[in-house]
Amino acid sequence: xxxxxxxxEGRFALLLVLPALLAIFAVVMLPLLYSLWLSxxxxxVLRTSGPALELFGVRVPLxxxxxxxxxxxxxxxxxxxxxxxxxxxxxxxxxxEATLVGLGMALILNERFAGRPLLxxxxxxxxxxxxxxxxxxxxxxxxxxxxxxxxxxxxxxxVDGSIAFxxxxxxxxxxxxxxxxxxxxxxAALLFLAGMQSISVDVYSAAEVDGAGYWQRFGYLTLPxxxxxxxxxxxxxxxxxxxxxxxxxxxxxGGPAHDTTTVAWLGFQTAFTFFKFGPGx
Numbered sequence: 001x002x003x004x005x006x007x008x009e010g011r012f013a014l015l016l017v018l019p020a021l022l023a024i025f026a027v028v029m030l031p032l033l034y035s036l037w038l039s040x041x042x043x044x045v046l047r048t049s050g051p052a053l054e055l056f057g058v059r060v061p062l063x064x065x066x067x068x069x070x071x072x073x074x075x076x077x078x079x080x081x082x083x084x085x086x087x088x089x090x091x092x093x094x095x096x097e098a099t100l101v102g103l104g105m106a107l108i109l110n111e112r113f114a115g116r117p118l119l120x121x122x123x124x125x126x127x128x129x130x131x132x133x134x135x136x137x138x139x140x141x142x143x144x145x146x147x148x149x150x151x152x153x154x155x156x157x158x159v160d161g162s163i164a165f166x167x168x169x170x171x172x173x174x175x176x177x178x179x180x181x182x183x184x185x186x187x188a189a190l191l192f193l194a195g196m197q198s199i200s201v202d203v204y205s206a207a208e209v210d211g212a213g214y215w216q217r218f219g220y221l222t223l224p225x226x227x228x229x230x231x232x233x234x235x236x237x238x239x240x241x242x243x244x245x246x247x248x249x250x251x252x253x254g255g256p257a258h259d260t261t262t263v264a265w266l267g268f269q270t271a272f273t274f275f276k277f278g279p280g281x
Contacts, residue, residue: 039281042066070279079258080266087262090177091241097181098237099230102188107218109189110196120193127186134183135250142166142175169259172252176260180247184240188233195229196222 041063074080109120126134141148142165150162166172199222207217245264248254254261254269261269271280 035281038063038277039070040065040067040278042069042276042278066278073279079261080263082258083261083263083266086173086260087242087264090173090244090262091238093174093177094180094184094241094244095234095237097177098185098188099233101181101185102233103192103226105185105189106192106196107222109193123186123189125186126183127190129183131180131183131244131246132250134179135247138175138179138182139251166252167256169256172256173260176247176251179251180241180244183247184237188237191229191233192226195226199225 042065043063105123109116109123129137140146142150144150144162144164144167147162150159153159153163154161165175203221204217207221212220243264244262245268248260248262248265249268252260254265267280269280271277274280
């Protein structure tokens with residue numbers, strides 16, 4: 001193959017992927033760069049002073065470059081630091097819970113039993129629901145007066161009265177962790193199950209012949225084969241946990257008393273409640 005042919009093939013390949021690259025740049029890179037630039041500015045649509053434009057009788061404040069002032073203000077804000085530690089706790093607890101629950105479900109669904117195809121199909125339901133629907137569903141389940149879970153505990157004589165799951169901040173934060181894990185653990189289970197299905201049955205048969213028990217096979221065969229998937233699940237769960245916003249909006253609104261306010265919720269509230277888009281980004 002000549003050099004000219006290789007160059008023409010390279011240009012043709014670039015031409016094929018160019019629309020996708022442009023779409024990624026427009027959807028991902030441009031908003032990211034705009035948010036980065038916005039973080040160095042000060043714009044508040046509620047501000048009545050400073051430079052502005054008059055458009056159809058509406059006063060539109062202009063962006064004002066403030067450099068690192070927004071970052072300095074964040075580091076001096078005690079609410080930011082408390083929300084940061086709360087976010088780290090939320091991320092760690094969610095990643096651990098979603099990973100362990102997902103792995104447990106995958107181990108169960110990897111066994112042969114009646115109704116396994118049906119259970120695999122039902123596994124997709126929590127993951128397929130939008131998080132707004134998930135939040136509304138769990139509000140109904142955990143409601144103080146009419147919640148199904150409180151009713152179940154009371155009818156089983158396990159409690160004397162209703163439990164206010166969202167009254168205490170730490171309890172509300174752990175409810176958020178568990179509800180989000182309920183929503184996301186099925187995705188982790190699907191990834192783990194796909195990894196388990198790729199392991200040869202002959203390997204397990206040989207280990208069983210050699211006298212290896214269930215947990216020995218799990219520790220020496222299954223778990224090492226799942227390391228790449230475990231890494232992928234951990235990374236995806238960490239990123240999703242840092243970005244999680246909608247469940248907080250539906251379930252707690254950051255309360256009580258900012259006890260479920262994460263960095264993502266603090267940024268959202270700063271930008272879209274107080275209209276301070278610079279610090280909010």
